[in-house]
Amino acid sequence: xxxxxxxxxxxxxxxxxxxxxxxxxxxxxxxxxxxxxxxxxxxxxxxxxxxxxxxxxxxxxxxxxxxxxxxxxxxxxxxxxxxxxxxxxxxxxxxxxxxxxxxxxxxxxxxxxxxxxxxxxxxxxxxxxxxxxxxxxxxxxxxxxxxxxxxxxxxxxxxxxxxxxxxxxxxxxxxxxxxxxxxxxxxxxxxxxxxxxxxxxxxxxxxxxxxxxxxxxxxxxxxxxxxx
Amino acid sequence: xxxxxxxxxxxxxxxxxxxxxxxxxxxxxxxxxxxxxxxxxxxxxxxxxxxxxxxxxxxxxxxxxxxxxxxxxxxxxxxxxxxxxxxxxxxxxxxxxxxxxxxxxxxxxxxxxxxxxxxxxxxxxxxxxxxxxxxxxxxxxxxxxxxxxxxxxxxxxxxxxxxxxxxxxxxxxxxxxxxxxxxxxxxxxxxxxxxxxxxxxxxxxxxxxxxxxxxxxxxxxxxxxxxx
DNA sequence: CGACGGATTGATCGTGCTCAAATCATGTGG
DNA sequence: CCACATGATTTGAGCACGATCAATCCGTCG
Numbered sequence: 001x002x003x004x005x006x007x008x009x010x011x012x013x014x015x016x017x018x019x020x021x022x023x024x025x026x027x028x029x030x031x032x033x034x035x036x037x038x039x040x041x042x043x044x045x046x047x048x049x050x051x052x053x054x055x056x057x058x059x060x061x062x063x064x065x066x067x068x069x070x071x072x073x074x075x076x077x078x079x080x081x082x083x084x085x086x087x088x089x090x091x092x093x094x095x096x097x098x099x100x101x102x103x104x105x106x107x108x109x110x111x112x113x114x115x116x117x118x119x120x121x122x123x124x125x126x127x128x129x130x131x132x133x134x135x136x137x138x139x140x141x142x143x144x145x146x147x148x149x150x151x152x153x154x155x156x157x158x159x160x161x162x163x164x165x166x167x168x169x170x171x172x173x174x175x176x177x178x179x180x181x182x183x184x185x186x187x188x189x190x191x192x193x194x195x196x197x198x199x200x201x202x203x204x205x206x207x208x209x210x211x212x213x214x215x216x217x218x219x220x221x222x223x224x225x226x227x228x
Numbered sequence: 229x230x231x232x233x234x235x236x237x238x239x240x241x242x243x244x245x246x247x248x249x250x251x252x253x254x255x256x257x258x259x260x261x262x263x264x265x266x267x268x269x270x271x272x273x274x275x276x277x278x279x280x281x282x283x284x285x286x287x288x289x290x291x292x293x294x295x296x297x298x299x300x301x302x303x304x305x306x307x308x309x310x311x312x313x314x315x316x317x318x319x320x321x322x323x324x325x326x327x328x329x330x331x332x333x334x335x336x337x338x339x340x341x342x343x344x345x346x347x348x349x350x351x352x353x354x355x356x357x358x359x360x361x362x363x364x365x366x367x368x369x370x371x372x373x374x375x376x377x378x379x380x381x382x383x384x385x386x387x388x389x390x391x392x393x394x395x396x397x398x399x400x401x402x403x404x405x406x407x408x409x410x411x412x413x414x415x416x417x418x419x420x421x422x423x424x425x426x427x428x429x430x431x432x433x434x435x436x437x438x439x440x441x442x443x444x445x446x447x448x449x450x451x452x453x454x455x456x
Numbered sequence: 457c458g459a460c461g462g463a464t465t466g467a468t469c470g471t472g473c474t475c476a477a478a479t480c481a482t483g484t485g486g
Numbered sequence: 487c488c489a490c491a492t493g494a495t496t497t498g499a500g501c502a503c504g505a506t507c508a509a510t511c512c513g514t515c516g
Contacts, residue, residue: 069374071456077374092363097370124349131359135320138362141369142325146297146305148376149416153472180495188377193472195496211481212495228299381504408463421504423464439513440463 022133023085026059029111032119032126036109041102047089050099054091056110060084063106064177067098068185078186080140081178083168090133103177148188151228156187157197158226161207165217176213250315250361254287257339260347260354264337269330275317278327282319284338288312291334292405295326296413306414308368309406311396318361331405376416379456384415385425386454389435393445404441 180191408419
């Protein structure tokens with residue numbers, strides 16, 4: 001299965017370093033002569049743990065990944081989902097700040113972090129790319145803090161649907177890789193609250209199901225209204 | 229008033245780029261021949277607005293700054309407080325993602341963002357510093373997402389007190405620059421809930437007040453227990 | 457001293473959580 | 487191919503935590 005966001009352009013497009021897209025990062029590293037290998041993880045398998053040394057940077061080829069923090073009593077906050085094309089596991093410091101797990105069977109490309117750092121020391125484009133990707137994660141985290149701190153349940157779920165629609169919709173349909181509990185732990189809600197919000201959106205005709213994880217958005221404008 | 233975290237070491241300490249501290253960044257830029265000027269803002273004055281072009285990078289000399297996002301109906305999420313020594317307003321993209329305001333009369337040092345970018349193009353230490361500071365903000369945001377998504381009111385307030393204790397305690401006392409509403413908007417709570425939690429901690433002898441914003445922590449261990 | 461904004465405290469309300477049960481989807485073995 | 491087992495999802499009922507609304511109280515500054 002070839003993923004659209006991973007295709008290498010036949011003609012190397014010029015890269016504006018101030019508008020860096022994570023999806024193109026592994027293309028740039030290729031230009032710099034860095035070697036990316038592939039690896040696969042089974043559903044539910046851990047890719048790296050919180051506070052482990054950061055050895056590799058990853059790009060999702062196929063599948064999906066969740067990245068989270070745990071409290072001692074088991075409460076979990078998912079910080080981000082990574083979908084095909086997304087880069088994750090990039091750290092500026094020595095260790096990973098969150099745990100990463102495959103949500104479904106997942107294949108990744110990976111590059112040794114050390115070789116990236118070395119490349120960045122001489123290639124300003126690589127250095128810019130590392131910074132830009134971290135800045136992109138920060139932007140997402142800032143938006144998510146607003147959601148977690150100040151939005152109500154329906155606003156959170158509407159926001160989630162629009163985010164997933166943007167990132168993985170094909171022909172107007174989304175195939176969510178994650179369960180209701182994952183969605184709840186991403187949105188700071190319980191799985192029941194997520195389920196109730198989705199049911200309510202269905203009854204209003206804003207979305208349609210074909211299986212609990214196959215969702216079609218029927219009214220994105222109204223969904224954007226619900227997202228505060 | 230000389231702030232401790234701003235003092236320039238008499239002997240230039242070697243800087244480990246993987247453990248970059250934001251406080252030393254303006255020292256490094258000085259070595260690179262970059263010029264920092266000073267500017268002052270009145271209490272409640274806006275320093276920059278959300279989505280405005282990012283022209284400068286700032287370091288708090290004295291005072292305090294809040295950085296936040298607003299929803300259309302006025303709900304506010306404060307992403308971070310910046311205290312003397314802290315660097316803020318650093319963006320990888322073209323615009324600021326949050327609004328920054330002086331909480332009290334505040335003096336900052338500032339460097340043109342353009343000159344920083346130019347310096348980073350030739351000086352890998354500068355480039356490393358920019359990345360590390362953004363990564364530091366991301367780390368804070370990741371911790372804060374866990375707090376906002378999964379911690380209860382007392383855990384949030386305990387966490388806040390320990391954070392402020394670490395960052396601005398002098399002789400065991402904190403002089404908070406921000407009001408209860410600011411604290412609430414930082415923690416995803418109302419000002420009343422913050423006030424009740426603080427009163428409860430006082431009645432347990434875990435902290436003592438000398439004025440609503442002058443707090444002495446009397447039992448940090450117990451506070452750490454309350455912070456999940 | 458008085459006025460004003462900030463903080464505390466109280467009473468009530470409501471959203472989202474908890475606990476529980478029913479239903480649905482998926483995959484496995486007979 | 488069907489029966490069953492298992493986990494995921496939905497739905498319901500009741501509850502609790504933090505929000506809201508409201509009334510003092512306090513500290514600071516004119």
